[in-house]
Amino acid sequence: MxxxxxxxxxxxxxxxxxxxxxxxxxxxxxxxTDNAADLQARxxxxxxxxxxxxxxxxxxxxxxxxxxLTDKPEDLVARDDVDIVVELIGxxxxxxxxIRESLQSGKSVVTANKALLADYTGxxxxxxxxxxxxxxxxxxxxxxxxxxxPLMQSLAGDTVNRVAxxxxxxxxxxxxxxxxxxxxxxxxxxxxxxxxxAEADPTAxxxxxxxxxxxxxxxSISFHSRVTALNVYREGISKITAADLxxxxxxxxxxxxxxxxxxxxGEDGQQRISARVYPALVPLEHPxxxxxxxxxxxxxxxxxxxxxxxxxxxxxxxxxxxxxxxDLVMAARNKVHGxxxxxxxxxxxxxxxxMGDVRTRYYVSMRVADRAGVLATVAGEFSSRxxxxxxxxxxxxxxxxxxVVVTHRAPDAALSETVAALEKLEAVLSVSSVLRLEGTNx
Amino acid sequence: MxxxxxxxxxxxxxxxxxxxxxxxxxxxxxxxTDNAADLQARxxxxxxxxxxxxxxxxxxxxxxxxxxLTDKPEDLVARDDVDIVVELIGxxxxxxxxIRESLQSGKSVVTANKALLADYTGxxxxxxxxxxxxxxxxxxxxxxxxxxxPLMQSLAGDTVNRVAxxxxxxxxxxxxxxxxxxxxxxxxxxxxxxxxxAEADPTAxxxxxxxxxxxxxxxSISFHSRVTALNVYREGISKITAADLxxxxxxxxxxxxxxxxxxxxGEDGQQRISARVYPALVPLEHPxxxxxxxxxxxxxxxxxxxxxxxxxxxxxxxxxxxxxxxDLVMAARNKVHGxxxxxxxxxxxxxxxxMGDVRTRYYVSMRVADRAGVLATVAGEFSSRxxxxxxxxxxxxxxxxxxVVVTHRAPDAALSETVAALEKLEAVLSVSSVLRLEGTNx
Numbered sequence: 001m002x003x004x005x006x007x008x009x010x011x012x013x014x015x016x017x018x019x020x021x022x023x024x025x026x027x028x029x030x031x032x033t034d035n036a037a038d039l040q041a042r043x044x045x046x047x048x049x050x051x052x053x054x055x056x057x058x059x060x061x062x063x064x065x066x067x068x069l070t071d072k073p074e075d076l077v078a079r080d081d082v083d084i085v086v087e088l089i090g091x092x093x094x095x096x097x098x099i100r101e102s103l104q105s106g107k108s109v110v111t112a113n114k115a116l117l118a119d120y121t122g123x124x125x126x127x128x129x130x131x132x133x134x135x136x137x138x139x140x141x142x143x144x145x146x147x148x149x150p151l152m153q154s155l156a157g158d159t160v161n162r163v164a165x166x167x168x169x170x171x172x173x174x175x176x177x178x179x180x181x182x183x184x185x186x187x188x189x190x191x192x193x194x195x196x197x198a199e200a201d202p203t204a205x206x207x208x209x210x211x212x213x214x215x216x217x218x219x220s221i222s223f224h225s226r227v228t229a230l231n232v233y234r235e236g237i238s239k240i241t242a243a244d245l246x247x248x249x250x251x252x253x254x255x256x257x258x259x260x261x262x263x264x265x266g267e268d269g270q271q272r273i274s275a276r277v278y279p280a281l282v283p284l285e286h287p288x289x290x291x292x293x294x295x296x297x298x299x300x301x302x303x304x305x306x307x308x309x310x311x312x313x314x315x316x317x318x319x320x321x322x323x324x325x326x327d328l329v330m331a332a333r334n335k336v337h338g339x340x341x342x343x344x345x346x347x348x349x350x351x352x353x354x355m356g357d358v359r360t361r362y363y364v365s366m367r368v369a370d371r372a373g374v375l376a377t378v379a380g381e382f383s384s385r386x387x388x389x390x391x392x393x394x395x396x397x398x399x400x401x402x403x404v405v406v407t408h409r410a411p412d413a414a415l416s417e418t419v420a421a422l423e424k425l426e427a428v429l430s431v432s433s434v435l436r437l438e439g440t441n442x
Numbered sequence: 443m444x445x446x447x448x449x450x451x452x453x454x455x456x457x458x459x460x461x462x463x464x465x466x467x468x469x470x471x472x473x474x475t476d477n478a479a480d481l482q483a484r485x486x487x488x489x490x491x492x493x494x495x496x497x498x499x500x501x502x503x504x505x506x507x508x509x510x511l512t513d514k515p516e517d518l519v520a521r522d523d524v525d526i527v528v529e530l531i532g533x534x535x536x537x538x539x540x541i542r543e544s545l546q547s548g549k550s551v552v553t554a555n556k557a558l559l560a561d562y563t564g565x566x567x568x569x570x571x572x573x574x575x576x577x578x579x580x581x582x583x584x585x586x587x588x589x590x591x592p593l594m595q596s597l598a599g600d601t602v603n604r605v606a607x608x609x610x611x612x613x614x615x616x617x618x619x620x621x622x623x624x625x626x627x628x629x630x631x632x633x634x635x636x637x638x639x640a641e642a643d644p645t646a647x648x649x650x651x652x653x654x655x656x657x658x659x660x661x662s663i664s665f666h667s668r669v670t671a672l673n674v675y676r677e678g679i680s681k682i683t684a685a686d687l688x689x690x691x692x693x694x695x696x697x698x699x700x701x702x703x704x705x706x707x708g709e710d711g712q713q714r715i716s717a718r719v720y721p722a723l724v725p726l727e728h729p730x731x732x733x734x735x736x737x738x739x740x741x742x743x744x745x746x747x748x749x750x751x752x753x754x755x756x757x758x759x760x761x762x763x764x765x766x767x768x769d770l771v772m773a774a775r776n777k778v779h780g781x782x783x784x785x786x787x788x789x790x791x792x793x794x795x796x797m798g799d800v801r802t803r804y805y806v807s808m809r810v811a812d813r814a815g816v817l818a819t820v821a822g823e824f825s826s827r828x829x830x831x832x833x834x835x836x837x838x839x840x841x842x843x844x845x846v847v848v849t850h851r852a853p854d855a856a857l858s859e860t861v862a863a864l865e866k867l868e869a870v871l872s873v874s875s876v877l878r879l880e881g882t883n884x
Contacts, residue, residue: 154588305760305765308588321746322600
């Protein structure tokens with residue numbers, strides 16, 4: 001920090017480097033420029049943009065001094081007059097190396113990079129702690145919605161037991177549209193792509209990898225333990241059909257891709273963490289059922305606070321930039337006034353519960369032979385594994401005869417074993433759909 | 443800070459004094475004891491309870507070492523081994539003096555005292571800034587729901603335009619019950635008292651003083667200006683009738699006591715603040731309409747973040763204690779690691795808009811003479827003041843003939859002038875109800 005430019009108020013300016021100029025980076029640069037006076041008043045010193053790293057210098061960038069652009073992010077973060085690095089490139093490399101080097105050289109870092117944080121928070125937080133600087137990442141989960149700061153700070157004196165959220169806008173857009181229109185998955189995905197809600201390669205979103213990375217981050221923070229994306233059980237939405245949505249409606253439910261982080265206390269008294277992502281039936285009266293389109297919401301259940309819900313825009317340039325700027329102002333304030341925000345807290349070191357041990361509820365829809373005794377045979381497969389059935393509905397007749405079973409809570413392993421056994425029954429022609437049911441008290 | 447007890451890990455213990463042992467204080471003391479190990483891990487040093495100030499030493503206090511109790515809070519806050527003071531007495535005096543002296547002697551303060559903060563944040567924040575200590579007050583607004591920290595920190599880089607919240611549990615309990623049961627205000631208030639949702643003297647709640655204090659705090663933070671309770675326009679719920687709820691239902695609305703803070707840009711380009719509390723019609727599809735019973739919710743609209751909503755328990759011992767403990771852990775972390783949270787920010791110094799200038803929508807219900815021409819006469823009173831009518835409904839006949847008018851947005855002064863003029867019309871027998879309508883885009 002050899003920079004010592006002094007502004008009118010006598011406060012040294014805080015140098016900011018922005019890495020990446022996609023939707024979010026563009027908005028961050030715009031707000032830094034448009035709101036410079038407000039930001040200076042809030043920080044106590046001016047924020048000065050030292051440079052913006054882009055992949056392609058030939059793309060015209062409106063409203064940015066071309067002299068600030070560089071295609072060498074490693075040189076930008078090494079500059080002595082940069083105090084805070086805002087990383088918006090995404091992906092593991094090169095951000096991992098750029099952030100680590102920034103932290104090690106005493107620069108605070110603000111990032112929205114959930115994939116990186118899901119796997120490397122430990123390494124990066126250690127670097128930040130060593131250099132006594134900040135690593136902030138509010139924008140990595142649920143865009144504009146304050147979730148990380150409430151969990152790390154507002155609930156720092158409470159015990160979080162469960163976090164369940166809709167934290168992926170693409171899949172929520174698709175599921176909301178399928179629910180509203182009765183449309184198929186494939187056509188809705190294509191429509192989402194046309195409208196800009198799905199990427200050309202939608203795998204990370206529709207197969208739940210993005211939601212799993214966010215679940216890992218939320219679980220780590222909530223339970224003061226290190227949880228990586230590999231610890232998160234994951235199912236995507238690509239097998240959800242129009243028929244599933246119809247069945248959900250018949251049960252006064254809708255289907256949502258949920259990221260769930262849960263503290264589980266075993267019969268041995270040992271606390272474990274379950275982190276999981278899957279499409280689930282959610283009752284219409286549950287607050288998450290009303291979260292539609294590209295919106296996100298996170299429900300937190302804590303010992304003393306009870307149930308809290310946070311709702312808002314989970315993606316998009318300006319909303320995500322709002323979260324980035326909030327972190328940037330806090331990091332800059334710490335540079336001016338001393339001190340720093342909380343870093344990784346892993347003292348609890350809780351182990352991960354295997355998915356099979358997690359107690360969930362299943363909805364199973366199957367085509368069955370239309371003859372007496374089928375219900376008894378099917379019910380027997382559940383009861384022999386200690387699973388209690390909540391409701392059974394028989395639908396159709398002849399070739400169209402169907403059974404829809406909703407269970408009470410039981411270990412996931414017993415439930416999936418039961419489904420495998422049902423598939424082998426002669427009386428069951430096919431198991432057409434299996435979904436978990438969340439958001440009920442039974 | 444002459445205390446230098448060193449714990450096993452070599453970190454000096456952080457001494458905590460709790461002032462007041464009502465519902466919230468009792469829960470704070472319980473959590474400090476029950477969760478001592480977790481809190482120590484999160485702070486980086488043990489939190490040690492140095493004393494609890496109570497009014498009456500003769501009341502038995504379960505689970506508290508009697509040696510810790512004192513009825514001399516001024517002596518407790520003066521102790522050298524107290525690093526953080528948690529003020530839960532409530533009211534202006536003696537908390538004002540106790541907090542000021544605590545801050546001036548280098549102690550950080552956590553308080554839930556909205557009445558005090560609404561009028562004296564300036565004085566207290568100045569003392570905190572002078573001594574470089576923290577003044578945290580998350581629990582002062584909306585109990586367990588993180589609202590203060592998100593507004594001060596997560597949205598520090600954004601521009602807040604509007605905050606609208608249900609922040610008083612007593613009135614929300616009463617209005618929810620009146621909506622559900624069709625019951626009268628007086629009988630519902632009595633029921634709320636029996637159930638512990640209303641105090642023996644319910645004035646502060648039902649007349650909107652509590653909601654106004656919270657509106658002042660929210661407006662100050664949101665708009666970086668100093669807003670006191672006197673700047674907040676205030677109407678309570680004591681005139682709301684069972685008939686108002688029926689009328690609301692007929693318009694697909696319900697009635698909620700709202701605390702609204704708004705940035706208003708005048709025709710002169712000058713920005714002003716409107717802070718106001720009144721019972722308003724809220725459309726059923728608006729997220730605040732579904733917030734029932736003792737729950738609280740706050741909707742924040744910011745330039746870049748868009749619309750955010752925070753929902754949860756707004757009162758009660760344990761939920762409020764959760765917010766207090768979060769602040770306490772943050773204040774203690776700052777004592778251990780250095781640095782401090784943001785204090786009052788008033789750089790924008792926006793003036794307050796008079797209520798008459800605020801543009802609102804009115805719902806007016808009146809008994810009218812059942813004869814031709816009445817509608818034209820009534821409509822004329824609105825149009826002559828430049829007010830555009832959205833809908834008119836005629837109900838009943840003969841002695842029961844009524845007109846229900848809903849306007850578009852217009853200056854509040856013109857609307858209230860119109861109502862006064864209507865009351866003087868011969869054709870209008872009585873104006874039975876006037877409510878504002880919020881939560882629409884028209």
